[in-house]
Amino acid sequence: MSPKRPLPVVVIVGRPNVGKSTLFNRLVGRRLALVDDQPGVTRDRREAEASLLGLDFKVIDTAGFETEAEPTLPGRMRAQTQAAVRAADVALFLIDGRAGLTPLDREIADWLRGLDTPILVAANKAEGRAGEAGRLEAYELGLGDPFALSAEHGEGIVDLFDGLREYLEKDRDAAQEDPEAGPEGPELEHVEVDPDGEEVVVETLGPLKLAIVGRPNAGKSTLVNQMIGEERMITGPEAGITRDAIHLDWAWQGREVQLVDTAGLRKKAKVDDRLEKMSSVDTKRAIDRAEVVCLLLDATRGLEAQDLRIADQVLQEGRALVIGLNKWDVADNPSALYNGIRGALDEGLAQVKGVPLIAVSAKTGKGIDQLMQAAFELRDKWASRVPTGLLNRWFDDAIDAHPPPAPKGIRIKLRYITQAKSRPPAFVLFGTRVDKLPTSYHRYLINSLRRDMDLGPIPIRLITRAPKNPFHRK
Structure with missing residues (x-):
């Protein structure tokens, strides 16, 4: 069976609060990205498969483009957006049709004009004719014919289809002509015979669905970047950088993994911000969809009550659990720390004793292979049937x-x-x-x-x- 042909990539770019995440959710057909009235909700770029009137492609939602220096958080977010646009087959530049052009819109357009990536311009929030003035003003950007769009209400989708079709149908036609392209999708199950001569239905396992969870600043995004070998997730000293649950396709030693980085989970009593509550719900949804969950601990802080609450939640949801003890390379008296945490876990998680505890360093990559080996072994047992x-x-x-x-x-x-x-x-x-x-x-x-x-x-x-x-x- 031949491998699945990569889909063409569409990236959505624009300044904060122009409706990029709303359009992303509409194209993928479900509410994946967090959406709120306050600007700057999206930080890491999020990607998913989408379909528009028969065109299949991968769509990427990006953070609002800002012009602050790169060492700052907005600057690191902008670097992620720039990397996504350069790698895309086509970029969809969104402006707010009702607000009209702003100096930041013009600055983004100046940058986009210097790229090889094809650019489409859409005036969003243009319900009825509300954004017509903004659409006409967008001609000044020199990026072709703008079209009106309402991501929230689904207006302008045909114009979006016409704009994208030129770039997406090339890949679709190539896939249809590819003699190596065969039927997609693995066999879901097969029948084996157990030692007693009975037929047993055995599932053929697909990619490992692995979610990384933990308290804020435990190093989850740094670990994910180390795993995939690129600075895909935004990291830094600020707590709570990750807001959405970000899904990434990866391969470990030739075995497929669907990796999910999640927002940090704090004690409920400390969560009073509306956006943080939305992030917490998104993380819990990622746990529910995972097969194995890696709870990442900060070795410099030890095991806290919130870690046990998260672990118990994972097990109550029926997910296999592996625990990574991060920042192992800078921990004091690591041997005593490990033994202490091992004993506390066995006591605090009495319903499932012996949960794997792996010492790792997200900074150096130490322990990642052991962590992944444990995760695959747990998934095999989690998905098993007893004859x-x-x-x-x-x-x-x-x-x-x-x-x-x-x-x-x-x-x-x-x-x-x-x-x-x-x-x-x-x-x-x-x-x-x-x-x-x-x-x-x-x-x-x-x-x-x-x-x-x-x-x-x-x-x-x-x-x-x-x-x-x-x-x-x-």
Whole structure:
């Protein structure tokens, strides 16, 4: 099967608050980028696949273009935007049609004219004819015929299609003529035979979906940049630089990874800013969509209560968890620190003992290979299915070794168990009076499953079911 042909790239550029993220969300068909009335919401560039009237392409949302010196945060944001525009097949320059041209719009246009990247100009916020004056004024920029657009209401989409088609259809036609281009998408599952001769459906795993989470300033974006080998994420001494959950495609030792950098998570009581609340929700959504979550700790600060809250949230969501201990290269007494954190994790995360703890340095790259190896191994266990025969033998042995209790002298009868799903593994336990089964016995069965089936430190769901009583009156 041939690899998927890269999509052409469209980058959206403009000064702050002209509606770039609103247009990005409309093109990708869902609310991926954070949108707010205050300027400067977007900092890192965000990318996703989009489709417009049959044209498929990758669209990149960029930070508002500002002219401050590069060492400043706005200057580092501008450098990211410039890199995205230079690498794109076409750039869409957005202005605010109702506000008309500003000196910053003209400065951006001067820069764009010096590039080889084709440029389209759109006057946004032009509902009805509200932006007509701004559209006509945009002719002064010398970047071709501007068109009116309303990203919020979806007006002007046909004009956008006509403008992009010249640049995007070349790639589509080339892909259609490519003799090596075959059907896309891997086989989702296949059937194997277990040692008992039973057929077992086995999922073919795709790219590893790995989210990097943690408190602000733990080094998440620095780690992501080190992983992918480029300054893709904005980093710096300021806490809370990352606001959106940024998705990146990467390959580790030839294995595909969908990497997500997220905003720092602070204790709820300390979050009173509306934008920070939106970022927190975006991070939690990234956790829910991940397969494995890497919780990054700051070794210079040790393990804090907020770290345990984040770890517990990840496990409650049913995601596999690996913990990276960052800034290891500058930690005091690292051996004692590691042992202390290991013990605190085993005590604070009693429901899943032995979560991998990997010492890493986002600055030097130390420990990244070990972190990724642990993440892939966890994903394999997280997505696994236990053969039915093996599960039945384990169940009989577990019941014999430790029979269920007999509340008020009436024994609970456990009849059989089956695996209902994977990702994470979920098992359904059938029997009578299972509603009386104590939490300690649930824990015994889950721990035995994890140990005897070699499932490792991943979340396991155990659901109890009782047969319906035909004589019970509704």
